Amino acid sequence: MVVETELTDDEVDRIFRALADSTRRDIVRRTLTAESSVSELAAAYDMSFAAVQKHVAVLEGAGLVTKHPHGRERMVRGNPEAITRAQALLDAYEQIWRARIGRLDALLAETEE
Amino acid sequence: MVVETELTDDEVDRIFRALADSTRRDIVRRTLTAESSVSELAAAYDMSFAAVQKHVAVLEGAGLVTKHPHGRERMVRGNPEAITRAQALLDAYEQIWRARIGRLDALLAETEE
């Protein structure tokens, strides 16, 4: 099954931007393994609750994480689909590269004729 | 062959940060297909030469692109290896996710006993 990505430039910006911070990458890692509340996450890092809250918001904006109310806490859950989409983006670059190799091969084959 | 990545947090930051801009992604696309000078690149975008120069510098800092002097111009060449490394990073997240699925499966299998 091929996932129809159809992402706007802005969405792609947000995905990579969100991944460009080690705290945020760590939050993705954790919440991909097991969902946890914002305060649980906040306890894990040497920064204020509000700072972690902002990181979660960035991840949420990029679709890398979803938040689900559960009583007074908000459970944060990593979204594997977004990771897959990001991978698809990088795959596209690899395709471009492979296409270039293909053209070079064709060129070499031609000179051998 | 498994590529030993061993990237520092800072390097990973730079790679994703560099990819979080559509102009820069476009530069990677172009230079992955065919190397081109900084001025050739600059002509392609609606911004100053200096701005494009800065974008190239960001990409170079992330290792996504390399610059090679050729007379008075600097040829910019996309680095497919860096793309591969970025892919490896995202693969790691997918592994985490798959591991979780594995644990859930194991748990379900256990309850069936």
Next chain:
DNA sequence: AGTTTCTACAACCATTTGGTTGTACGTTAC
């Protein structure tokens, strides 16, 4: 030699980012 082309780099500016503290509000526990 003089001019044009390509690049490097500094200075500057507005906006965004990543952090802080403080306040307010809903939910849970006593």
Next chain:
DNA sequence: GTAACGTACAACCAAATGGTTGTAGAAACT
């Protein structure tokens, strides 16, 4: 009901980002 907990959100701040213009040097063309 009141206290404690978890969250949301605003205001603020320093640093980084993404852009600009301007100046200067190296290489190429005539």
